[in-house]
Amino acid sequence: MNFGIGILAGALGALVGLGGGVVMIPMLTGWLGFSQHRAQGTSLLALMFTGLAGAAAYGANRSVDWTAAVLLALPALLTAWVGARSCNRLPERSLRRLFSAFLIAISALMLLKPFLHPVTGAVSVGFKAGVLAATGLITGFLSGLLGIGGGAVMIAAMVLILGYGQHPAQGSALVAMVPVAAVGAWCYRGFGRADAGVLKGLVPGILLGAAGGAQLAHLFPDAGLRIVFVAVLAGTGLHGLRAKAGESSCQASGGRPE
Secondary structure (H helix, E strand, O other), X not given: OHHHHHHHHHHHHHHHOOOOHHHHHHHHHXXXXXXXXXXXXXXXXXXXXXXXXXXXXXXXXXXXXXXXXXXXXXXXHHHHHHHXXXXXXXXXXXXXXXXXXXXXXXXXXXXXXXXXXXXXXXXXXXXXXXXXHHHHHHHHHHHHHHOOOOHHHXXXXXXXXXXXXXXXXXXXXXHHHHHHHHHHHHHHHHOOOOOHHHHHHHXXXXXXXXXXXXXXXXXXXXXXXXXXXXHHHHHHHHHHHHOXXXXXXXXXXXXXXX
Protein backbone atom coordinates (compact mmCIF):
# COMPACT_ATOMS: atom_id res chain seq x y z
CA MET A 1 0.00 0.00 0.00
CA ASN A 2 2.78 2.46 0.92
CA PHE A 3 4.59 1.75 -2.34
CA GLY A 4 1.40 2.40 -4.33
CA ILE A 5 0.77 5.68 -2.51
CA GLY A 6 4.37 6.67 -3.23
CA ILE A 7 4.04 5.99 -6.97
CA LEU A 8 0.78 7.94 -7.28
CA ALA A 9 1.99 10.86 -5.18
CA GLY A 10 5.37 11.00 -6.90
CA ALA A 11 3.93 10.78 -10.41
CA LEU A 12 1.18 13.35 -9.91
CA GLY A 13 3.40 15.60 -7.80
CA ALA A 14 6.14 15.76 -10.43
CA LEU A 15 3.63 15.96 -13.29
CA VAL A 16 2.06 19.15 -11.91
CA GLY A 17 5.05 20.44 -9.91
CA LEU A 18 3.45 20.20 -6.46
CA GLY A 19 5.72 17.59 -4.91
CA GLY A 20 2.82 15.23 -4.23
CA GLY A 21 1.70 16.51 -0.84
CA VAL A 22 -1.75 17.54 -2.06
CA VAL A 23 -2.47 13.96 -3.17
CA MET A 24 -0.37 12.13 -0.57
CA ILE A 25 -2.11 13.67 2.44
CA PRO A 26 -5.64 12.57 1.42
CA MET A 27 -4.32 9.06 0.69
CA LEU A 28 -2.57 8.83 4.06
CA THR A 29 -5.70 9.96 5.89
CA GLY A 30 -8.18 7.96 3.79
CA TRP A 31 -6.24 4.76 3.09
CA LEU A 32 -3.93 4.43 6.08
CA GLY A 33 -6.09 6.17 8.68
CA PHE A 34 -3.58 8.87 9.60
CA SER A 35 -4.80 12.01 11.35
CA GLN A 36 -4.51 15.20 9.29
CA HIS A 37 -1.60 16.41 11.42
CA ARG A 38 0.32 13.15 11.23
CA ALA A 39 -0.32 12.89 7.48
CA GLN A 40 1.03 16.40 6.93
CA GLY A 41 4.23 15.74 8.84
CA THR A 42 4.81 12.47 7.02
CA SER A 43 4.08 14.16 3.71
CA LEU A 44 6.80 16.75 4.35
CA LEU A 45 9.32 13.97 5.02
CA ALA A 46 8.39 12.31 1.73
CA LEU A 47 8.33 15.59 -0.22
CA MET A 48 12.08 15.93 0.13
CA PHE A 49 12.49 12.85 -2.05
CA THR A 50 9.73 13.84 -4.49
CA GLY A 51 11.31 17.25 -4.94
CA LEU A 52 14.77 15.84 -5.54
CA ALA A 53 13.61 13.30 -8.12
CA GLY A 54 11.31 15.73 -9.91
CA ALA A 55 13.85 18.55 -9.88
CA ALA A 56 16.50 16.29 -11.41
CA ALA A 57 14.17 15.35 -14.25
CA TYR A 58 13.03 18.94 -14.90
CA GLY A 59 16.65 20.09 -14.72
CA ALA A 60 17.64 17.52 -17.33
CA ASN A 61 15.00 19.04 -19.60
CA ARG A 62 16.31 22.59 -18.91
CA SER A 63 13.06 23.53 -17.20
CA VAL A 64 14.45 25.05 -14.00
CA ASP A 65 15.23 28.69 -13.24
CA TRP A 66 17.86 28.12 -10.54
CA THR A 67 18.02 31.77 -9.47
CA ALA A 68 14.27 31.88 -8.98
CA ALA A 69 14.39 28.64 -7.01
CA VAL A 70 16.93 30.12 -4.58
CA LEU A 71 14.95 33.35 -4.20
CA LEU A 72 11.87 31.30 -3.37
CA ALA A 73 13.55 28.86 -0.99
CA LEU A 74 15.62 31.14 1.23
CA PRO A 75 12.73 33.30 2.55
CA ALA A 76 10.54 30.20 2.86
CA LEU A 77 13.02 28.65 5.27
CA LEU A 78 12.39 31.55 7.65
CA THR A 79 8.63 31.01 7.87
CA ALA A 80 8.23 27.23 7.50
CA TRP A 81 8.75 26.58 11.21
CA VAL A 82 6.19 29.28 12.09
CA GLY A 83 3.59 27.51 9.98
CA ALA A 84 4.41 24.14 11.54
CA ARG A 85 3.99 25.56 15.04
CA SER A 86 0.67 27.13 14.00
CA CYS A 87 -0.54 23.74 12.76
CA ASN A 88 0.12 22.40 16.24
CA ARG A 89 -2.62 24.68 17.59
CA LEU A 90 -5.35 24.03 15.00
CA PRO A 91 -8.09 21.38 15.44
CA GLU A 92 -8.24 18.54 12.92
CA ARG A 93 -11.42 19.60 11.13
CA SER A 94 -10.36 23.23 10.76
CA LEU A 95 -6.99 22.19 9.39
CA ARG A 96 -8.50 19.86 6.80
CA ARG A 97 -11.02 22.44 5.63
CA LEU A 98 -8.33 25.11 5.38
CA PHE A 99 -6.17 22.74 3.34
CA SER A 100 -9.05 21.96 0.96
CA ALA A 101 -10.15 25.57 0.55
CA PHE A 102 -6.56 26.57 -0.21
CA LEU A 103 -6.35 24.07 -3.07
CA ILE A 104 -9.65 25.17 -4.59
CA ALA A 105 -8.67 28.84 -4.41
CA ILE A 106 -5.37 28.24 -6.22
CA SER A 107 -7.05 26.14 -8.91
CA ALA A 108 -9.60 28.93 -9.52
CA LEU A 109 -6.81 31.47 -9.93
CA MET A 110 -5.01 29.28 -12.43
CA LEU A 111 -8.15 29.06 -14.56
CA LEU A 112 -7.94 32.83 -14.99
CA LYS A 113 -4.47 32.64 -16.57
CA PRO A 114 -5.67 33.26 -20.18
CA PHE A 115 -7.42 36.46 -19.05
CA LEU A 116 -4.54 37.90 -17.03
CA HIS A 117 -1.56 39.84 -18.31
CA PRO A 118 1.70 39.22 -16.44
CA VAL A 119 3.73 42.31 -15.64
CA THR A 120 7.16 40.89 -16.45
CA GLY A 121 7.95 43.03 -19.47
CA ALA A 122 7.40 46.32 -17.66
CA VAL A 123 9.25 45.68 -14.39
CA SER A 124 12.79 45.61 -13.11
CA VAL A 125 14.85 42.66 -12.01
CA GLY A 126 14.43 43.97 -8.47
CA PHE A 127 10.65 43.76 -8.71
CA LYS A 128 10.88 40.19 -9.96
CA ALA A 129 13.21 39.28 -7.08
CA GLY A 130 10.84 40.97 -4.64
CA VAL A 131 7.84 38.99 -5.92
CA LEU A 132 9.77 35.74 -5.63
CA ALA A 133 10.99 36.56 -2.12
CA ALA A 134 7.50 37.54 -0.95
CA THR A 135 6.11 34.37 -2.48
CA GLY A 136 8.75 32.39 -0.63
CA LEU A 137 7.75 33.93 2.71
CA ILE A 138 4.10 33.06 2.14
CA THR A 139 4.96 29.62 0.81
CA GLY A 140 7.11 28.70 3.79
CA PHE A 141 4.32 29.48 6.23
CA LEU A 142 1.71 27.56 4.22
CA SER A 143 4.09 24.65 3.73
CA GLY A 144 4.54 24.24 7.47
CA LEU A 145 0.87 24.89 8.23
CA LEU A 146 -0.61 22.55 5.60
CA GLY A 147 2.15 19.95 5.20
CA ILE A 148 2.73 20.65 1.50
CA GLY A 149 5.79 21.66 -0.46
CA GLY A 150 4.18 24.97 -1.39
CA GLY A 151 4.41 24.38 -5.12
CA ALA A 152 0.86 25.57 -5.69
CA VAL A 153 1.64 29.08 -4.44
CA MET A 154 5.06 29.26 -6.11
CA ILE A 155 3.74 28.11 -9.47
CA ALA A 156 0.69 30.39 -9.35
CA ALA A 157 2.86 33.45 -8.56
CA MET A 158 5.43 32.65 -11.23
CA VAL A 159 2.82 31.98 -13.93
CA LEU A 160 0.19 34.60 -13.09
CA ILE A 161 2.40 37.50 -11.95
CA LEU A 162 5.77 36.98 -13.58
CA GLY A 163 4.67 35.31 -16.79
CA TYR A 164 6.67 32.08 -16.48
CA GLY A 165 5.72 29.12 -18.63
CA GLN A 166 4.12 26.23 -16.76
CA HIS A 167 7.12 23.92 -17.22
CA PRO A 168 9.89 26.19 -15.80
CA ALA A 169 7.57 27.31 -13.01
CA GLN A 170 6.98 23.72 -11.97
CA GLY A 171 10.63 22.75 -12.22
CA SER A 172 11.75 25.74 -10.15
CA ALA A 173 9.09 25.05 -7.53
CA LEU A 174 10.24 21.43 -7.15
CA VAL A 175 13.81 22.60 -6.51
CA ALA A 176 12.72 25.21 -3.96
CA MET A 177 10.46 22.88 -2.01
CA VAL A 178 13.23 20.44 -1.02
CA PRO A 179 14.84 22.58 1.74
CA VAL A 180 11.46 24.02 2.73
CA ALA A 181 9.98 20.54 3.23
CA ALA A 182 13.05 19.55 5.25
CA VAL A 183 12.54 22.40 7.71
CA GLY A 184 8.81 21.69 8.05
CA ALA A 185 9.42 17.97 8.51
CA TRP A 186 11.97 18.66 11.25
CA CYS A 187 9.38 20.73 13.12
CA TYR A 188 6.65 18.10 12.77
CA ARG A 189 9.05 15.41 13.98
CA GLY A 190 9.67 17.52 17.06
CA PHE A 191 5.93 17.42 17.79
CA GLY A 192 5.77 13.67 17.13
CA ARG A 193 3.64 14.29 14.04
CA ALA A 194 5.67 12.59 11.30
CA ASP A 195 5.87 8.83 10.76
CA ALA A 196 9.27 8.00 9.29
CA GLY A 197 8.48 4.27 9.37
CA VAL A 198 6.28 4.42 6.27
CA LEU A 199 9.08 5.99 4.21
CA LYS A 200 10.55 2.55 3.52
CA GLY A 201 7.57 1.84 1.30
CA LEU A 202 6.81 5.38 0.18
CA VAL A 203 10.25 6.53 -0.99
CA PRO A 204 10.94 3.85 -3.64
CA GLY A 205 7.49 4.48 -5.11
CA ILE A 206 7.99 8.25 -4.94
CA LEU A 207 11.32 8.14 -6.75
CA LEU A 208 9.92 5.91 -9.48
CA GLY A 209 6.70 7.88 -9.88
CA ALA A 210 8.38 11.30 -9.76
CA ALA A 211 10.88 10.42 -12.46
CA GLY A 212 8.10 9.22 -14.75
CA GLY A 213 5.75 12.10 -13.91
CA ALA A 214 8.37 14.75 -14.67
CA GLN A 215 9.14 13.21 -18.05
CA LEU A 216 5.43 12.92 -18.84
CA ALA A 217 4.95 16.61 -18.04
CA HIS A 218 7.17 17.56 -20.97
CA LEU A 219 4.86 15.74 -23.38
CA PHE A 220 2.06 18.20 -22.56
CA PRO A 221 1.79 21.69 -24.09
CA ASP A 222 1.85 24.54 -21.59
CA ALA A 223 -1.94 25.04 -21.59
CA GLY A 224 -2.62 21.31 -21.32
CA LEU A 225 -0.28 20.95 -18.36
CA ARG A 226 -2.00 23.86 -16.63
CA ILE A 227 -5.37 22.12 -17.03
CA VAL A 228 -3.97 18.96 -15.40
CA PHE A 229 -2.57 21.12 -12.59
CA VAL A 230 -5.98 22.73 -11.99
CA ALA A 231 -7.82 19.39 -12.13
CA VAL A 232 -5.57 17.78 -9.52
CA LEU A 233 -5.89 20.73 -7.13
CA ALA A 234 -9.65 21.19 -7.51
CA GLY A 235 -10.43 17.48 -7.27
CA THR A 236 -8.33 17.01 -4.16
CA GLY A 237 -9.79 20.12 -2.53
CA LEU A 238 -13.40 19.12 -3.17
CA HIS A 239 -12.74 15.62 -1.85
CA GLY A 240 -11.27 17.09 1.33
CA LEU A 241 -14.28 19.35 1.93
CA ARG A 242 -16.60 16.34 1.76
CA ALA A 243 -14.51 14.19 4.09
CA LYS A 244 -15.10 14.07 7.82
CA ALA A 245 -12.36 14.64 10.33
CA GLY A 246 -12.05 14.53 14.10
CA GLU A 247 -11.65 17.56 16.29
CA SER A 248 -8.40 16.53 17.95
CA SER A 249 -5.30 18.70 17.65
CA CYS A 250 -1.62 18.02 18.14
CA GLN A 251 -1.64 20.12 21.27
CA ALA A 252 -4.62 18.30 22.75
CA SER A 253 -3.05 14.88 22.18
CA GLY A 254 0.25 15.91 23.66
CA GLY A 255 2.00 15.66 20.31
CA ARG A 256 1.43 11.89 20.05
CA PRO A 257 0.22 10.26 16.82
CA GLU A 258 -3.41 9.23 17.02
